[in-house]
Amino acid sequence: MKIGELARRTGVPARMLRYYEEQGLLSPNRADNGYRAYPDSAVDRVRQIRGLLDCGLTTEIIRVILPCLDGPDHIYLLPENLSPQTAELLRREVERIQQRIDCLTRNRDAVLAYLAAAQSGVAPCAGNHH
Amino acid sequence: MKIGELARRTGVPARMLRYYEEQGLLSPNRADNGYRAYPDSAVDRVRQIRGLLDCGLTTEIIRVILPCLDGPDHIYLLPENLSPQTAELLRREVERIQQRIDCLTRNRDAVLAYLAAAQSGVAPCAGNHH
DNA sequence: TCAAAGGTTCACATTGATGTGAGGGCAACT
DNA sequence: AGTTGCCCTCACATCAATGTGAACCTTTGA
Structure with a gap:
C-alpha cells in the first residue's frame, strides 16, 4: 500500500510515516516510480510505534525494541x-x-x-x- | 527547604523546578528574601511529576490530575x-x-x-x- | 571584609516530535 | 491535453521539555 492509504488507515500523518522511516522504524520498499510501498503489516507496526511514543519512549529506544515485536514465532x-x-x-x-x-x-x-x-x-x- | 536542596533530593535540576512552578504544578512559599521555600512533601510531588512526564503526560494534564493525588483522605x-x-x-x-x-x-x-x-x-x- | 555558594529573573539555545508549505514528478480520469 | 490528486524531497516553523548563561542579590564562612 502507498503512504496515503497507510496514513488513512492509521490516522498518522504521512509526514510522520516518513519521519519514522528516517528514524529507522519503518523500511518500506520502493516502487519503480519511487513511491513507498508498505506491506499490510505496516498498519500494526505503526500502531505499535504510536503507542510507544505516547508512552514516552523515544524513537531511538523504539528502534531497539521493535524487532522483539514481530512475534516470538519467527524470531x-x-x-x-x-x-x-x-x-x-x-x-x-x-x-x-x-x-x-x-x-x-x-x-x-x-x-x-x-x-x-x-x-x-x-x-x-x-x-x-x- | 530551598530549591537547591529539593533539586539535590529529587535529582531534578532547579531550572525544571522553576518551570514546573510556572506551569502551575508547584506553589512554593517565598521567604522574605524572595527565596522559594518548599515543604517536605514537595519531594514526593516532584517525583510524581517526573514519573508522569516520563510516561508521556503533559504538564497541562498533570496539572489537572495532581489535585487527585494528595490522598483521598483530605479531599x-x-x-x-x-x-x-x-x-x-x-x-x-x-x-x-x-x-x-x-x-x-x-x-x-x-x-x-x-x-x-x-x-x-x-x-x-x-x-x-x- | 572579601570570596564562595546559592538564590533570583530574564532570555536565548537545543532537542525530539510534529506542522506546514514550496516546487516538482507521476497517475488517473474527463 | 489538461486537471486533479497523490507522491517525492527539502526546508523552515512550532511546541513542550530542558540546557545554559548573564546580571544581580543574599547568605555563609574564612
Missing part, C-alpha cells in the same frame, strides 16, 4: 541481532517500562479513588448543604 | 474544584492512562518473551548450524 536471532549488550539494553528498558507501568497504575488508581469519593457525595464544605 | 471537593467538566476530563484521562498501561504491558511481555527465547538458545536459522 531470527542472529548473534549480531542480539548481542549481549543489546540484551542488557533490552533488560534495562524492560525495567524502565515496568516503572512506567507502576507509575501509571498508581496514578490511575488515585484518580479513580478521587472520582469515586467525589461521586459518592463526600463534598464536605460546600455545594450540597441541604 | 476538599469544592464544586469549583471538581466541576462535571473536570470530572469528565479526568475520566477521559484515566482512559488514556489505561491505554498506556495496556500498551506498555503488551510490549514489556513481548520483549521478555523475546529475551527468554533468545536465552534458551532458540536461534533457528543462523549462528548455530551444527
Whole structure:
C-alpha cells in the first residue's frame, strides 16, 4: 500500500510515516516510480510505534525494541541481532517500562479513588448543604 | 527547604523546578528574601511529576490530575474544584492512562518473551548450524 | 571584609516530535 | 491535453521539555 492509504488507515500523518522511516522504524520498499510501498503489516507496526511514543519512549529506544515485536514465532536471532549488550539494553528498558507501568497504575488508581469519593457525595464544605 | 536542596533530593535540576512552578504544578512559599521555600512533601510531588512526564503526560494534564493525588483522605471537593467538566476530563484521562498501561504491558511481555527465547538458545536459522 | 555558594529573573539555545508549505514528478480520469 | 490528486524531497516553523548563561542579590564562612 502507498503512504496515503497507510496514513488513512492509521490516522498518522504521512509526514510522520516518513519521519519514522528516517528514524529507522519503518523500511518500506520502493516502487519503480519511487513511491513507498508498505506491506499490510505496516498498519500494526505503526500502531505499535504510536503507542510507544505516547508512552514516552523515544524513537531511538523504539528502534531497539521493535524487532522483539514481530512475534516470538519467527524470531531470527542472529548473534549480531542480539548481542549481549543489546540484551542488557533490552533488560534495562524492560525495567524502565515496568516503572512506567507502576507509575501509571498508581496514578490511575488515585484518580479513580478521587472520582469515586467525589461521586459518592463526600463534598464536605460546600455545594450540597441541604 | 530551598530549591537547591529539593533539586539535590529529587535529582531534578532547579531550572525544571522553576518551570514546573510556572506551569502551575508547584506553589512554593517565598521567604522574605524572595527565596522559594518548599515543604517536605514537595519531594514526593516532584517525583510524581517526573514519573508522569516520563510516561508521556503533559504538564497541562498533570496539572489537572495532581489535585487527585494528595490522598483521598483530605479531599476538599469544592464544586469549583471538581466541576462535571473536570470530572469528565479526568475520566477521559484515566482512559488514556489505561491505554498506556495496556500498551506498555503488551510490549514489556513481548520483549521478555523475546529475551527468554533468545536465552534458551532458540536461534533457528543462523549462528548455530551444527 | 572579601570570596564562595546559592538564590533570583530574564532570555536565548537545543532537542525530539510534529506542522506546514514550496516546487516538482507521476497517475488517473474527463 | 489538461486537471486533479497523490507522491517525492527539502526546508523552515512550532511546541513542550530542558540546557545554559548573564546580571544581580543574599547568605555563609574564612
